[in-house]
Amino acid sequence: AQRVTQPEKLLSVFKGAPVELKCNYSYSGSPELFWYVQYSRQRLQLLLRHISRESIKGFTADLNKGETSFHLKKPFAQEEDSAMYYCALSGHLGAGSYQLTFGKGTKLSVIP
Amino acid sequence: GAGVSQSPSNKVTEKGKDVELRCDPISGHTALYWYRQRLGQGLEFLIYFQGNSAPDKSGLPSDRFSAERTGESVSTLTIQRTQQEDSAVYLCASSFGTSGSWVGETQYFGPGTRLLVL
Numbered sequence: 001a002q003r004v005t006q007p008e009k010l011l012s013v014f015k016g017a018p019v020e021l022k023c024n025y026s027y028s029g030s031p032e033l034f035w036y037v038q039y040s041r042q043r044l045q046l047l048l049r050h051i052s053r054e055s056i057k058g059f060t061a062d063l064n065k066g067e068t069s070f071h072l073k074k075p076f077a078q079e080e081d082s083a084m085y086y087c088a089l090s091g092h093l094g095a096g097s098y099q100l101t102f103g104k105g106t107k108l109s110v111i112p
Numbered sequence: 113g114a115g116v117s118q119s120p121s122n123k124v125t126e127k128g129k130d131v132e133l134r135c136d137p138i139s140g141h142t143a144l145y146w147y148r149q150r151l152g153q154g155l156e157f158l159i160y161f162q163g164n165s166a167p168d169k170s171g172l173p174s175d176r177f178s179a180e181r182t183g184e185s186v187s188t189l190t191i192q193r194t195q196q197e198d199s200a201v202y203l204c205a206s207s208f209g210t211s212g213s214w215v216g217e218t219q220y221f222g223p224g225t226r227l228l229v230l
Contacts, residue, residue, distance in 0.1 A: 004154070043221045043223050044205075044221040086155065099168075100219070104152070104154040
């Protein structure tokens with residue numbers, strides 16, 4: 001079974017402070033991991049994925065297989081970062097079947 | 113053109129009635145997915161269509177749920193004999209599906225249909 005855990009439902013930080021949104025996963029194989037974001041009144045959209053090793057809007061995420069984590073980080077939070085963030089894992093279920101499993105999400109609130 | 117669209121945006125129904133939710137994927141996307149998001153919960157995978165292959169129905173919660181897709185275009189999710197626990201936001205997403213699997217593919221989401229079963 002594959003599982004994604006986001007331990008914080010709500011995270012509040014001050015503008016300019018560092019942000020870390022935690023994500024831990026459970027999966028026996030080699031996972032593909034993603035962060036999706038949903039801004040207020042907008043649809044869910046991809047923020048970044050670990051295979052791209054990219055930085056989007058100042059956010060980065062490193063896959064740590066030893067700790068089974070994929071935490072999302074940004075050194076200086078901005079007000080426009082306030083949104084709902086979802087960590088997701090794509091894992092192989094066998095016979096060519098894959099499933100994307102989402103965490104319950106963390107609501108990030110950046111205080112001016 | 114436009115992104116993934118879904119209709120209706122909101123649906124209120126009475127317990128026991130059937131409902132049909134529609135999804136129009138991005139043109140050219142061969143893969144289409146349905147998810148459910150209950151209040152305070154994460155997104156729950158329901159079903160996945162890839163081209164002409166048999167759909168992956170492993171996430172459908174009961175036989176009251178079914179989905180169809182016409183070729184590589186519109187999809188409808190049908191919930192029969194709705195129950196109050198079916199109340200949720202139903203999200204549709206699509207992706208290029210070029211890899212034959214959806215590992216690593218970016219999924220583009222629709223705005224969702226908010227279903228309320230009274």
